[in-house]
Amino acid sequence: MTVRHQLLSGEPILFAPDRSVRPNAFGNAPEPACPFCPGQEHETPPELARIGDPWRVRVVPNKYPASAHHEVIIEAREHDAQFEELDATEIVRTYRERYASVDAKYVALFKNHGALAGATLRHLHSQLVALDFVPPRIERERRAFERGCPLCDAARINVIDENETFVRVAPEAATMAYQQWLIPKRHAAEMTSLARDADLAAMLQASAARMRRVSESYNWIFVNFPRVERGHWYVDLFPRFGAVAGFELGTGTFIQTIDPARTMEVMR
Ligand SMILES: [Zn+2]
């Protein structure tokens, strides 16, 4: 795979043609045997890490990588498990340890759950993609920390719930319907600073359970600011209802119909 750049904006594009042959469990063809299920371990490249024997969490290289280092974190043995039903503390520990283990300009860590969120397999998993450039979103957002911290302020507005380590809020200007942010109470640039995995696990579980009331598909995205001294990391979460449309792609501007007050009510 190679990095190409859009002619006019210069924005990076990962060119990974081998990904076009990925099996798609959500397509029209009959569902293929799931490579993430127990008994199918030989279907994935050799394991990078695991928890438990028999395993409960398994980390493997992506068979169809988007970058030179692309991992899949398989989060449950059961094919139909949902994140909110599991011991999520050890999954969060795996996120944190895998994130810390990769040396790259940026490490993208995210979950695509359900067909509308971009998943091609049903079996619960997250992904980690190492990049040798800082992505445009991070470049744009890092500038916000040059004068103060907007996230420390945002953690006091539209609060849905909180625990000792995190506040879950409905951002005032959401890009996606029912969007939530998990903001660490301790201002730190990266998720390696996380001291209590259980607190993040509880917040992710609460959010996953609420999002699944409105859609079976959701994304969450860990937004880290490596080498940004004043950065404040957070998790961006939203259920998915359909594709991002022409207006959004054409302008980079999102149209929103759900008020933060409504998000607070439905996602509580
Ligand atoms: Zn499976």
Ligand SMILES: [Zn+2]
């Ligand atoms: Zn802050």
